[in-house]
Amino acid sequence: MExxxxxxxxxxxxxxxxxxxxxxxxxxxRWQQLLKHIRVQYPELAHTAENDSPNIxxxxxxxxxxxxxxxxQDPVIIRYQKQQSSLRLIMAILLTxxxxxxxLE
Numbered sequence: 001m002e003x004x005x006x007x008x009x010x011x012x013x014x015x016x017x018x019x020x021x022x023x024x025x026x027x028x029x030r031w032q033q034l035l036k037h038i039r040v041q042y043p044e045l046a047h048t049a050e051n052d053s054p055n056i057x058x059x060x061x062x063x064x065x066x067x068x069x070x071x072x073q074d075p076v077i078i079r080y081q082k083q084q085s086s087l088r089l090i091m092a093i094l095l096t097x098x099x100x101x102x103x104l105e
Contacts, residue, residue, distance in 0.1 A: 016098030020091045027087045034080045035060060041074065 038045060038060055045063060063069040069077055 013098045013101035016094045016101060020094040020098065023087050023091045023094065027084065027091075030080060030083060030087075031057075034076070037076050038069075041076075042069075045069070 035057060039056070045059065045068065060069070064077070064081070072078070
């Protein structure tokens with residue numbers, strides 16, 4: 001393989017990994033924003049099940065999966081769920097492309 005092509009492939013692989021990392025950071029930031037929103041808009045959720053789990057993040061995750069927030073019509077929660085699906089898909093694609101580029105190197 002020509003040196004220029006090999007150099008480009010190795011840098012493209014790193015770029016894919018870096019972009020996936022940035023999307024992961026974005027996903028964590030969106031999670032923190034959702035927790036802030038839930039603390040303000042759903043104080044009962046933030047305080048009710050403290051005996052079951054003292055961690056609000058665990059309670060919110062459980063509620064998003066099968067609790068009161070699972071069927072919520074709150075636009076912030078709906079947007080969060082859609083964005084999380086999209087971010088996970090984008091990260092999976094970027095990581096796959098990065099690994100393929102690294103293998104081809």
